Structure formats: structure tokens, C-alpha cells
Amino acid sequence: MPSPDDLRLIDRLHGGFPLCDRPFAAVAQQLGCSEDTLIDRLQGLLAHGDLTRFGPLFQIERAGGRFVLAAMAVPEDRFASVTAQLGALHEIAHNYRRESAHPDQPGATPLNMWFVIAVESAAQIDPLIARIEAMTGLPVYAFPKEREFFVELRLPLLPGDPHGAR
Numbered sequence: 001m002p003s004p005d006d007l008r009l010i011d012r013l014h015g016g017f018p019l020c021d022r023p024f025a026a027v028a029q030q031l032g033c034s035e036d037t038l039i040d041r042l043q044g045l046l047a048h049g050d051l052t053r054f055g056p057l058f059q060i061e062r063a064g065g066r067f068v069l070a071a072m073a074v075p076e077d078r079f080a081s082v083t084a085q086l087g088a089l090h091e092i093a094h095n096y097r098r099e100s101a102h103p104d105q106p107g108a109t110p111l112n113m114w115f116v117i118a119v120e121s122a123a124q125i126d127p128l129i130a131r132i133e134a135m136t137g138l139p140v141y142a143f144p145k146e147r148e149f150f151v152e153l154r155l156p157l158l159p160g161d162p163h164g165a166r
Contacts, residue, residue, distance in 0.1 A: 002050050004158070005033075006044075006045055007158055008157075009027075009041055009042065009045075010051065010157055011157045011158060012027055012031060013027065013042075014154060017056075024039055042054060059148070060118065064121055065120045065121060065122075066117075066119050066122045066124075066125055067116055068117040068143065068144050069143040069144075070129070070140050070142045071112075071113065071114045071115075071143070072112075072113045072136070072139065072140055072141070073113075073138065073139075074113045074136075074138060078136075079097070079113065082113060082138070083095060083113070085136055086113075086115055091117055091118060091124070091128055093115070094115065095114065095115030095116075096113075096115070097112055097114075099111075099112050100114075111141060129142060
């Protein structure tokens with residue numbers, strides 16, 4: 001369980017990070033601790049799984065790249081091995097288990113492995129999907145983004161903390 005100081009850190013970093021030469025030092029000063037303490041606390045939160053990711057969100061399309069949500073129907077006895085295969089690909093941002101209806105085969109194994117493909121150019125999507133299909137022997141269903149939505153969900157971390165966008 002994160003400490004109150006950890007929760008203040010998470011709350012401070014959610015939705016904004018200073019753009020300056022030493023952003024961790026700037027945040028540390030705001031929170032009344034040293035830069036090293038702040039970095040150690042953040043690394044601890046990541047190492048213990050209290051945070052799963054710390055990094056920017058950006059519109060990759062503006063830089064020429066693409067994100068594509070994809071899914072596969074993976075037999076249960078192969079789930080761990082297919083997870084490892086995808087995990088070895090640097091183009092896979094993350095993958096996770098989620099049960100969903102199969103798009104074209106009622107009664108078939110549900111789409112249960114979802115992942116995000118992140119590539120530097122749109123031309124890399126189809127060859128990568130073909131490589132994953134050849135590697136796993138399973139079809140990949142791609143769900144490219146059709147529209148951009150911005151949804152910010154802020155849940156209160158500390159007593160009296162308002163939720164919603166700042």
C-alpha cells in the first residue's frame with residue numbers, strides 16, 4: 001500500500017510534469033523532499049507494481065507512427081507461450097487478458113488476448129501482423145483508431161482530494 005507521501009507524489013505527477021532541465025528536482029521542491037528521494041520513491045512504486053507505467057502520452061500519428069489495438073483468440077493451454085512470444089516483440093506496447101466476443105465466429109474461443117501495436121510508420125502494421133500470425137499460428141484482429149478521444153479520469157487519492165480534470 002502506498003504511503004501518504006507516495007499518494008501525494010502520484011497525485012502531483014498525474015496530469016502534469018514540469019518541462020524544465022530538472023523536472024524531478026522541481027517536483028521534489030514542491031513536495032518538500034530531495035530529487036533523489038523523489039526518484040527513489042517513484043522507482044519503488046514501479047518496482048512494487050503500485051504504478052505500472054510512468055511516461056508521457058502522445059499522439060504518435062503526429063510523428064508519423066501508429067498505434068493499433070489488436071486481439072487474438074488464444075487457446076488457454078497456449079496463453080502463456082503466446083504471451084511470451086508477443087512480449088519478445090519491441091513493437092508490442094503491452095498485452096493483457098480480456099474476454100470479448102469473437103467478431104465472426106459465434107461459439108468460437110473468445111478474443112482473450114488484447115495488445116497494442118506501436119510502430120514508427122503505418123506501413124509497418126500489416127507486415128508485423130503477418131509476422132505475429134506466422135509466429136503464433138493464430139489470426140490477429142486489428143482495430144485501428146478511427147477517431148481520437150481525450151478522456152481524463154482522475155480519482156481522488158487523498159482525503160478531500162477532488163476528482164475530475166484540473
